[in-house]
Amino acid sequence: DGGITQSPKYLFRKEGQNVTLSCEQNLNHDAMYWYRQDPGQGLRLIYYSQIVNDFQKGDIAEGYSVSREKKESFPLTVTSAQKNPTAFYLCASSTRQRSVYEQYFGPGTRLTVT
Amino acid sequence: GNSVTQMEGPVTLSEEAFLTINCTYTATGYPSLFWYVQYPGEGLQLLLKATKADDKGSNKGFEATYRKETTSFHLEKGSVQVSDSAVYFCALSDPASGGSYIPTFGRGTSLIVHP
Numbered sequence: 551d552g553g554i555t556q557s558p559k560y561l562f563r564k565e566g567q568n569v570t571l572s573c574e575q576n577l578n579h580d581a582m583y584w585y586r587q588d589p590g591q592g593l594r595l596i597y598y599s600q601i602v603n604d605f606q607k608g609d610i611a612e613g614y615s616v617s618r619e620k621k622e623s624f625p626l627t628v629t630s631a632q633k634n635p636t637a638f639y640l641c642a643s644s645t646r647q648r649s650v651y652e653q654y655f656g657p658g659t660r661l662t663v664t
Numbered sequence: 665g666n667s668v669t670q671m672e673g674p675v676t677l678s679e680e681a682f683l684t685i686n687c688t689y690t691a692t693g694y695p696s697l698f699w700y701v702q703y704p705g706e707g708l709q710l711l712l713k714a715t716k717a718d719d720k721g722s723n724k725g726f727e728a729t730y731r732k733e734t735t736s737f738h739l740e741k742g743s744v745q746v747s748d749s750a751v752y753f754c755a756l757s758d759p760a761s762g763g764s765y766i767p768t769f770g771r772g773t774s775l776i777v778h779p
Contacts, residue, residue: 592753642708650757652713653700653755655700655708657707658706
C-alpha cells in the first residue's frame with residue numbers, strides 16, 4: 551500500500567539536543583511538506599519542497615532544518631535553536647492531478663523536549 | 665492573500681443530530697476546496713473535495729457544496745455518530761497563487777458527539 555511513514559510516533563529529548571524526524575513516502579509525489587501543530591491550534595508550515603535538492607522556508611522555519619536528497623524522503627531536524635520544540639509534527643506530500651494539489655498526511659510524530 | 669475561516673469549536677452534538685460546520689474563504693483565483701478530518705493522535709485524512717462552483721463533494725455521509733457566490737464550503741452530515749468525533753479542517757488550493765501546491769488551512773473545528 552502506498553502512503554507516508556513517519557517515525558517514531560513518540561520522541562523524547564533533552565533540551566539542547568538536536569533531533570531528526572523521519573518522513574518517507576512511496577506515492578511518487580513531487581512535493582513534500584512539514585507542519586507543526588500545537589494543542590488547539592491549526593497547522594503551521596515549517597518547510598516545503600517541490601523537487602529533489604530544493605526546499606523553501608514556510609511560516610515558522612526558524613530553529614528547523616530539512617534536506618531533500620531523495621524524492622521519497624524529507625527529514626526534519628529540530629535544532630537546539632528552536633525555543634519551544636514540544637509539538638505534534640506532521641509530514642505531508644502532494645502531486646498535481648488535473649491542476650488540483652491534494653495533500654496526503656503521515657500519522658505524525660509527537661516530540662516532547664524537557 | 666488567501667484565507668480560510670471556520671466556525672470556532674468545539675461543536676457538541678448528540679448522536680444522530682444534524683451537523684453543519686461553516687467554512688468561508690477568500691482567494692485570488694478560482695480555488696479547489698477541501699475538507700480534512702483528524703482523529704485524535706493521528707494525521708489528517710482527506711474527507712472530500714470540490715474543484716469548481718456548484719460541485720458537491722461527498723464521503724462517508726458528509727457533504728459540502730462549493731458556493732462561489734457566497735465563497736463558502738460548509739460541511740454537513742445528516743446524522744452524526746460518536747465515531748465522527750474529530751477535528752475538521754477546511755482548506756483551499758489556489759492555482760492563481762504562485763504556490764498553488766501550498767494549501768491554505770482553516771484553524772480546525774473540533775466536533776464532539778455524545779451517545
